[in-house]
Amino acid sequence: MTEIQVDSEITLRTPTLSDAERLFELINSNRAHLREWLPGLLAVETVEHERKWLQKRIADTGGEKPLLIIMDESVIGVIGAHIQERNASAEVGYWLAEGQQGRGITTRSCAAIVDELLRVQGINRIAIRAAVENTRSRAVPERLGFVHEGVERQAVKLPDGFVDIAVYSMLASEWQGAQAMGFVDPSGRPLTFGTPPILIDNQMMMRRPGATDAEDLYALLDSNRDRLEWWSAWSTRVRTRKDAAELIRSSTHHDEDLGSPLFVYDSGALIGALNVDPSKSEDNGATADVRYWIGGEWEGRGLMIRACRAAVDAAIAHFELAGVTIHTGAGNMRARALAERLGFQILRVDRGASATEDVIVYSVSSADWAENATNR
Structure with a gap:
């Protein structure tokens, strides 16, 4: 994946080494926001740390595939997929800068990457995991029609202790299509009222x-x-x-x-x-x-x-x-x-x-x- 046009507002793009500085600035300006659910990102303390992380992602032709979420030429978040080619499966994760929530950006971006994985890359199963109490993150797969498979008890340790993780999945045979659901319009036409939802x-x-x-x-x-x-x-x-x-x-x-x-x-x-x-x-x-x-x-x-x-x-x-x-x-x-x-x-x-x-x-x-x- 190099670039995905979600709609006239959102583009997803594979990062390059030249994005290291603005990715670090995005993390650095959202530390308090990220601390609750994604404390691992706080380990990125310098631009050089971010550059080394990008080098690993670029060198790894399989595995984790991050994409930048871009609006108005600004990076406002990251969405990505960890692909297991042997099982034709992937796990999707995402985070968005504070203040950008509530506009459907993550849902639209997630719909686009799910479409790419299931319909273009031939992935059969996609999973999304989110802390049970992280209602914003859980709302994304729920809106997209993912099946709630169950809860992994105390599966992740965060600074305040262990948390349960809700597991959602979507199979290629179940996916209705991002455009059919109204979440994606790659034509670039101006958005109309009610589209996206x-x-x-x-x-x-x-x-x-x-x-x-x-x-x-x-x-x-x-x-x-x-x-x-x-x-x-x-x-x-x-x-x-x-x-x-x-x-x-x-x-x-x-x-x-x-x-x-x-x-x-x-x-x-x-x-x-x-x-x-x-x-x-x-x-x-x-x-x-x-x-x-x-x-x-x-x-x-x-x-x-x-x-x-x-x-x-x-x-x-x-x-x-x-x-x-x-x-x-x-x-x-x-x-x-x-x-x-x-x-x-x-x-x-x-x-x-x-x-x-x-x-x-x-x-x-x-x-x-x-x-x-x-x-x-």
């Missing part, structure tokens, strides 16, 4: 749907048909799996940054959807309307409010919005309560706007949204 927390994420999601969408709609058809008339048009595929095709603009329905996932399961529809007014600036629904099995757990919060955050930043609205049926008290808990205020009532009832329009300005962030 919006990561909500360690268990939840939202992403643009694709053709392969029709089966899951149909199953979720079919199991919630009675409750959805009252509030969401569009659901009556989805009577077959073919209808679900057509709904996805017609409502997703993959080549245009026009907003999109986002599928909401919790622990890998599709639980609902959220639509962000941006528009622009010459007088009031850009705004977006947000609508949402969730399967009955997941109601009452605060999942959709977390998804809406993340979607509004992402939409305001991505589209540079002046404000956001939410439309909901006057009698849909759950949907109304969600908007109110997020700090939206009633803007108006559209009488007879739906076939069954009036529609309440809630709104919030971007300024008020930012000001009230700590209260959400």
Whole structure:
């Protein structure tokens, strides 16, 4: 591996000896951050130490293969694979500079290297190991669909004592593909809203749907048909799996940054959807309307409010919005309560706007949204 284009923001590149100084600076400026889970990196005390480590990696044509994670021409982390050619297996590890977390950088980079290993290099099995308490690191394989094989008890000794290690694996026959999951776009096109997926927390994420999601969408709609058809008339048009595929095709603009329905996932399961529809007014600036629904099995757990919060955050930043609205049926008290808990205020009532009832329009300005962030 020499260079992997993850998307228009991230590139993975094999390091050279000329990278020794900036790799050392990256480690040196992140010592407090690395101490908890990767204290071994603290042994690198000089640029010369780093140069010798790079020389060993370059000379070793098998074994460990580190790649630099690069954004805006800056090295912000390292990801790599330790390959066992005899068994056609590899173990992937990674670390990211403090302050770079929460943007999906590690997940996207990991998806790209897994793709390279399984689909290009012919590796059959990839493992990822992380301390049980290191939830950020564990979230990466979980989002990518790795199987949690179990826990190695007290497998690693850290400065504060022994820790248990969670073990995850992915087989070549199981891998869906990084591009199919929306984590990688090597074309270099500017990123669109919802691509790559919006990561909500360690268990939840939202992403643009694709053709392969029709089966899951149909199953979720079919199991919630009675409750959805009252509030969401569009659901009556989805009577077959073919209808679900057509709904996805017609409502997703993959080549245009026009907003999109986002599928909401919790622990890998599709639980609902959220639509962000941006528009622009010459007088009031850009705004977006947000609508949402969730399967009955997941109601009452605060999942959709977390998804809406993340979607509004992402939409305001991505589209540079002046404000956001939410439309909901006057009698849909759950949907109304969600908007109110997020700090939206009633803007108006559209009488007879739906076939069954009036529609309440809630709104919030971007300024008020930012000001009230700590209260959400």
